[in-house]
Amino acid sequence: MDATNNESLILHPKRPKGDDGYKIFSIRIKEETVSKIESVSSKTGHTRNELIGIFLEYAIEHCVIED
Template identity: 35%
Template sequence: MQKIIVPKKKGEDGYKVTSVRLPEELLDRLNRFTARTELSRNEVIITLLSQALDIAEIKETQD
């Protein structure tokens, strides 16, 4: 009997697709950094962003 393959709908893996605009120099830095790892650019972005959000603070403006 032949199998019927049903593709998984995008986004059902717990990830959502987003796009960002990066300065060319920052993208170059990211690509060079990623090339030194065994990770995908997506994995590097998730790792760095997760850690940055853990240590980031919002500075209240003074009126």
């Protein structure tokens, strides 16, 4: 940036980790399930993480709890 230029570089405070609406945790799933997710990932270009989020949201929205 030119020293004679009066344009300012504006910085905003960085959000603390975990303040982006996402939570990180680990899960155990069968290797067969991982293979299926990786297959869908390679066909669609979505990451495994994106797919797992999509699949979980779909399942939650379509879940029926019976007594």
